[in-house]
Amino acid sequence: MAATTPILIVVTGGTFDKDYDELRGTLDFRSTHVPQMLALGRCRLEVEVRTVRLMDSLDMSEDDRLAIALECAAGAFERVVVTHGTDTMIETAAVVARRLAGLGRTVVFTGALIPFAFGSSDGLFNLGSALSFVQALPAGVYVAMNGRCFAWNDCRKNRELGIFEPLS
Amino acid sequence: MAATTPILIVVTGGTFDKDYDELRGTLDFRSTHVPQMLALGRCRLEVEVRTVRLMDSLDMSEDDRLAIALECAAGAFERVVVTHGTDTMIETAAVVARRLAGLGRTVVFTGALIPFAFGSSDGLFNLGSALSFVQALPAGVYVAMNGRCFAWNDCRKNRELGIFEPLS
Amino acid sequence: MAATTPILIVVTGGTFDKDYDELRGTLDFRSTHVPQMLALGRCRLEVEVRTVRLMDSLDMSEDDRLAIALECAAGAFERVVVTHGTDTMIETAAVVARRLAGLGRTVVFTGALIPFAFGSSDGLFNLGSALSFVQALPAGVYVAMNGRCFAWNDCRKNRELGIFEPLS
Amino acid sequence: MAATTPILIVVTGGTFDKDYDELRGTLDFRSTHVPQMLALGRCRLEVEVRTVRLMDSLDMSEDDRLAIALECAAGAFERVVVTHGTDTMIETAAVVARRLAGLGRTVVFTGALIPFAFGSSDGLFNLGSALSFVQALPAGVYVAMNGRCFAWNDCRKNRELGIFEPLS
Numbered sequence: 001m002a003a004t005t006p007i008l009i010v011v012t013g014g015t016f017d018k019d020y021d022e023l024r025g026t027l028d029f030r031s032t033h034v035p036q037m038l039a040l041g042r043c044r045l046e047v048e049v050r051t052v053r054l055m056d057s058l059d060m061s062e063d064d065r066l067a068i069a070l071e072c073a074a075g076a077f078e079r080v081v082v083t084h085g086t087d088t089m090i091e092t093a094a095v096v097a098r099r100l101a102g103l104g105r106t107v108v109f110t111g112a113l114i115p116f117a118f119g120s121s122d123g124l125f126n127l128g129s130a131l132s133f134v135q136a137l138p139a140g141v142y143v144a145m146n147g148r149c150f151a152w153n154d155c156r157k158n159r160e161l162g163i164f165e166p167l168s
Numbered sequence: 169m170a171a172t173t174p175i176l177i178v179v180t181g182g183t184f185d186k187d188y189d190e191l192r193g194t195l196d197f198r199s200t201h202v203p204q205m206l207a208l209g210r211c212r213l214e215v216e217v218r219t220v221r222l223m224d225s226l227d228m229s230e231d232d233r234l235a236i237a238l239e240c241a242a243g244a245f246e247r248v249v250v251t252h253g254t255d256t257m258i259e260t261a262a263v264v265a266r267r268l269a270g271l272g273r274t275v276v277f278t279g280a281l282i283p284f285a286f287g288s289s290d291g292l293f294n295l296g297s298a299l300s301f302v303q304a305l306p307a308g309v310y311v312a313m314n315g316r317c318f319a320w321n322d323c324r325k326n327r328e329l330g331i332f333e334p335l336s
Numbered sequence: 337m338a339a340t341t342p343i344l345i346v347v348t349g350g351t352f353d354k355d356y357d358e359l360r361g362t363l364d365f366r367s368t369h370v371p372q373m374l375a376l377g378r379c380r381l382e383v384e385v386r387t388v389r390l391m392d393s394l395d396m397s398e399d400d401r402l403a404i405a406l407e408c409a410a411g412a413f414e415r416v417v418v419t420h421g422t423d424t425m426i427e428t429a430a431v432v433a434r435r436l437a438g439l440g441r442t443v444v445f446t447g448a449l450i451p452f453a454f455g456s457s458d459g460l461f462n463l464g465s466a467l468s469f470v471q472a473l474p475a476g477v478y479v480a481m482n483g484r485c486f487a488w489n490d491c492r493k494n495r496e497l498g499i500f501e502p503l504s
Numbered sequence: 505m506a507a508t509t510p511i512l513i514v515v516t517g518g519t520f521d522k523d524y525d526e527l528r529g530t531l532d533f534r535s536t537h538v539p540q541m542l543a544l545g546r547c548r549l550e551v552e553v554r555t556v557r558l559m560d561s562l563d564m565s566e567d568d569r570l571a572i573a574l575e576c577a578a579g580a581f582e583r584v585v586v587t588h589g590t591d592t593m594i595e596t597a598a599v600v601a602r603r604l605a606g607l608g609r610t611v612v613f614t615g616a617l618i619p620f621a622f623g624s625s626d627g628l629f630n631l632g633s634a635l636s637f638v639q640a641l642p643a644g645v646y647v648a649m650n651g652r653c654f655a656w657n658d659c660r661k662n663r664e665l666g667i668f669e670p671l672s
Contacts, residue, residue: 125292481546
């Protein structure tokens with residue numbers, strides 16, 4: 001039940017990777033925390049981490065989403081996890097789903113509400129969840145948040161509660 | 169793909185739940201950290217947490233393992249996660265597998281190498297992983313560690329490396 | 337050498353007390369972390385914590401600084417620690433120094449570069465430092481940052497390095 | 505009021521520096537966390553860190569205490585902080601006080617109830633406190649714990665509460 005082929009992790013930024021700039025007192029991006037999180041989780045999966053973007057998903061253009069989709073389609077990976085800001089995660093998932101139609105890949109999007117760098121993050125839990133769902137689920141594009149997993153076109157972010165929930 | 173019925177979480181202790189006794193300078197158990205970890209992970213699964221034991225798995229007797237198996241079989245839960253010390257996790261999984269044969273339940277064991285209370289724990293990653301595998305996998309008894317998932321009778325703990333690996 | 341009278345802690349906000357708003361993805365203030373930090377430090381000093389402001393020190397008006405100075409002068413406290421944003425800490429210290437001239441009080445300002453809520457904060461170190469200097473130093477107004485302590489009118493914040501340094 | 509000469513930090517182990525051995529599930533010592541703690545505290549004092557022992561203070565012999573005292577007396581340092589297990593901190597302070605009598609040095613012992621590596625430590629608070637008291641106090645041997653500072657021969661560890669308190 002474990003993937004025997006490597007898993008691609010496509011990093012795009014989002015709250016997952018936000019840092020605190022102590023000279024300016026603001027939030028910023030520097031580099032992804034995903035390798036550190038995999039080490040912390042004692043993860044022994046064969047993974048390849050590729051940073052495509054490091055940005056707030058509210059600032060993403062269609063070009064950004066296309067670049068992410070192309071990365072998800074690249075190489076010989078059957079299983080892909082995408083770390084992404086939660087605000088437009090579903091929009092990007094839609095672009096990826098169209099672009100990868102027929103390729104037979106399992107793609108799982110995940111994110112975080114709290115930056116990993118801030119010590120009390122949901123990101124580590126979500127990364128463990130996404131890496132598990134991606135191994136176990138059939139081809140398709142999914143969103144793994146809050147311990148749950150949804151088809152990309154059957155969920156939405158509830159902005160009042162900060163959680164993902166099914167449409168249906 | 170998400171479980172629509174509640175998931176039972178059977179707590180037995182292990183490194184997951186070790187605390188530091190600051191008056192004695194030793195490791196001990198007080199109460200489980202699982203609810204706090206679920207809150208940290210912003211988990212929105214319907215779960216029921218039952219603490220059956222809070223002990224080092226090296227100290228478990230056959231009676232302890234039987235009590236755990238009985239808890240896994242109780243109620244109407246189709247999906248069960250067991251948090252357990254890694255040293256004898258597979259022995260308990262064997263008892264559970266025998267006891268639950270034919271019940272059609274999916275049971276996933278998980279644990280941690282570092283206590284959650286010590287701030288840099290693999291436990292949060294593993295809990296996210298186990299709760300995901302338990303939703304996605306068919307009936308059976310499994311071990312989810314290091315981002316991977318094994319059939320209970322096809323893995324072992326490599327004590328030199330502190331990781332789980334397949335027998336085959 | 338330990339103060340036998342209670343120490344007043346005047347909270348004004350600053351990076352010390354910044355939180356992360358997970359619904360908006362921005363930094364905000366909610367309530368002070370000082371009592372939690374005192375508990376974490378196993379502090380057994382007799383202290384009284386009064387929250388006068390919870391704000392970014394760049395947004396402080398002269399009225400804000402006056403309110404802080406009045407609080408520092410209130411009651412029968414001989415020793416006062418003020419937690420404050422680092423950007424205008426010295427401006428407020430100047431107002432406090434004028435207002436408290438002749439009162440014979442020891443006042444120590446401190447702050448943080450990283451929010452305490454973000455897990456890897458200098459705030460706990462600085463709080464320990466400020467509470468110690470305030471017990472040991474004679475009457476006057478001081479700034480305790482980076483393990484050092486300066487007379488309020490003999491230091492500046494080096495904004496490139498994010499540290500405090502002597503003028504002379 | 506800040507030391508203009510370097511401060512010597514003598515590391516002897518104690519809870520401060522305990523680590524968790526994830527292969528054995530036990531507490532051990534590896535190397536001191538003091539440099540990491542100084543970096544976290546954004547400490548800008550000129551310090552020299554010397555590791556003399558890395559041990560539980562309950563296991564210390566008179567030879568260990570003598571070696572620590574010799575280190576405190578070495579070099580040209582006027583100000584010395586000693587990190588030490590809390591259980592026999594006062595015994596070692598007595599040896600140091602005898603050995604350094606007449607040298608005119610200020611020596612401050614400190615420790616922790618919770619290991620720094622376990623994420624929620626009083627050690628960072630205590631280190632900030634000890635480094636501040638050592639700059640501000642006259643020659644003598646002191647214990648800085650719980651935000652307070654005691655003459656070495658006027659305090660004891662209350663083992664029921666896990667705090668230091670004055671004899672008198």
